[in-house]
Structure formats: C-alpha cells, structure tokens
Amino acid sequence: MGSNDAWMGDAQPYLAPRQAGERDAWSAEATAHGRRGSQRLLAVEEVDPPDSVRDFLGIGPAEKVVVRRRLILLDDEPVELVDSYYPTHIARGTRLAERGKIPGGAVTLLAALGFTPEDEPLEDVCAATASPSQSAALNLSPGTPVLVLTRFTTSTSGEPMEVSVMTMTRHLQYRQRKQAN
Numbered sequence: 001m002g003s004n005d006a007w008m009g010d011a012q013p014y015l016a017p018r019q020a021g022e023r024d025a026w027s028a029e030a031t032a033h034g035r036r037g038s039q040r041l042l043a044v045e046e047v048d049p050p051d052s053v054r055d056f057l058g059i060g061p062a063e064k065v066v067v068r069r070r071l072i073l074l075d076d077e078p079v080e081l082v083d084s085y086y087p088t089h090i091a092r093g094t095r096l097a098e099r100g101k102i103p104g105g106a107v108t109l110l111a112a113l114g115f116t117p118e119d120e121p122l123e124d125v126c127a128a129t130a131s132p133s134q135s136a137a138l139n140l141s142p143g144t145p146v147l148v149l150t151r152f153t154t155s156t157s158g159e160p161m162e163v164s165v166m167t168m169t170r171h172l173q174y175r176q177r178k179q180a181n
Contacts, residue, residue, distance in 0.1 A: 030074060035074055035075055036074070036075050036076070037072070037073070037074055038072075038073045038076070039070045039071065039072050039073060039082075040070065040071045040073065041068065041069070041070055041099065041100070041101065042069040042070060042071055042137075043067070043068075043069040043099075044066065044067070044068050044069075044096075044097065044098060044099045045066070045067060046064040046065065046066055046067075046088065046097075047064060047065060047067050048064060049064075049065045049067070049085050049163075050165075052150065052163070053065060053085045053163045053165075056152045056160050056163055057085070057087050057160045057163065058160060059087060063087075063088065064088060065085045065086060065087060065088060065091075066085070066086045066087075066088055066091035066092065066096055066097045067083050067084065067085050067086075068083075068084045068086075068096065068106065069081070069082070069083050070082045070083075070084075071137060077139070078137060078138045078139055078169070079138070079168065079169050080138075080166055080167065080168045080169065081134060081137055081138065081166070081167040082164055082165070082166050082167075083164070083165045084106060084162055084163070084164040084165075085162065085163045085164070085165075086106075086161070086162055087160070087161070090110070090113065090115060090161060094109065094113065095109055096109060096110075106162070110155075110161060110162070114155075115155040115157075115159065115161045116155060116156045117153045117154070117155060117156070117161065117162070118153070118154050118155065118156050121151050121152055121153040121154070122151075122152040122154075123149060123150065123151050123152070124149070124150045124152075125147065125148070125149045125150075126147075126148050127145055127146070127147060127148070128145070128146055128147075128148050128167075129143055129144070129145060129146070130142075130143075130144050130145070130146045130167070134146065134167055138167075138169050140169065144169075146167050146168060146169060147167075147168045148165065148166070148167050148168075149165075149166045149168065150163065150164070150165050150166070151163070151164045151166070
C-alpha cells in the first residue's frame with residue numbers, strides 16, 4: 001500500500017452480540033444483498049498458536065489456545081476460511097471449545113461470558129498465495145492469490161479475547177471493494 005492508503009474495514013456488525021433468534025452477522029449480510037450466506041465448522045481443537053496470536057493474547061510458550069476453524073460459503077460456494085483463536089482460560093468449558101454451532105455466534109457467547117468486544121479492533125491485511133490446503137478448501141487453482149485479514153479483538157475491559165485469521169477469495173475481495181466505493 002502507498003503511504004496514503006489505509007485498510008478500512010467494517011468489523012462492527014461482526015463484533016455486535018446478536019439478539020435471541022437473530023441470525024449470525026454473515027448470514028444477515030448476505031441476505032441483505034439477496035444472497036445466501038452460511039458456514040461449515042471444520043474443527044474445534046486446542047493448538048499451539050501462531051506467534052502473532054500468542055503475542056497478542058499474551059500467553060506463554062507452553063500454553064495452548066482453542067481454535068474454531070470454519071469454511072464460509074456464499075450461495076453454497078466456498079469464499080473464505082476463518083480460524084478464530086481464543087485463550088483457553090476464556091474458552092475451556094464453554095461452547096467455544098465444543099464442536100457445534102453457537103447460537104448467535106461466538107461474539108454473542110463471549111458477551112454473555114463478560115467479554116464484550118471493543119468497537120475498533122486492530123486489523124492487519126495482506127495478500128498471499130493460497131496454500132495447497134487453502135486452495136483445496138476454497139476450490140482455487142494452485143498459486144491463486146488470496147486476501148488475508150487478521151482481526152485482533154480486545155474486550156471493553158482491555159483483555160485480549162480473540163484473534164481471527166480470515167483467508168478470502170476474490171469473491172469477497174470484490175464484494176468488499178464494491179461496498180467501499
């Protein structure tokens with residue numbers, strides 16, 4: 001990016017807890033645009049996190065985190081992979097650490113646990129080449145470029161609570177660019 005370029009995301013709808021019976025933010029956004037948004041949970045497990053996740057969450061070298069891995073679909077086509085990481089002291093013993101859909105999404109559960117996200121998370125965006133596993137999951141040709149957005153979310157009390165790494169195909173890149181204009 002040039003010196004005057006800046007990433008301007010709109011994370012707020014995705015960080016707002018949902019009301020009882022309200023659809024998750026992705027499904028609601030897709031419906032508002034006449035599309036069908038859904039997601040498939042791929043895995044929920046305790047893992048050694050990437051260094052950037054470990055550093056942001058402030059956890060020690062031997063500590064693990066809970067990761068929820070999801071495939072995001074638009075009209076039944078894969079458009080995004082999302083890995084959301086949570087400190088074990090927040091996630092363990094909750095639905096965050098269980099395989100299955102969380103009513104209202106993770107942000108709603110986190111708010112119920114006392115972790116309301118701040119209004120403006122830190123976001124980092126970069127372009128990358130999809131790995132072989134990402135290419136397979138997203139139905140991409142080898143060597144296809146993807147957009148990687150990493151969102152670092154802190155609670156309103158200042159505690160790091162979630163890191164989400166979103167690997168997006170051109171479908172979402174185009175949609176986001178179009179909405180920005």
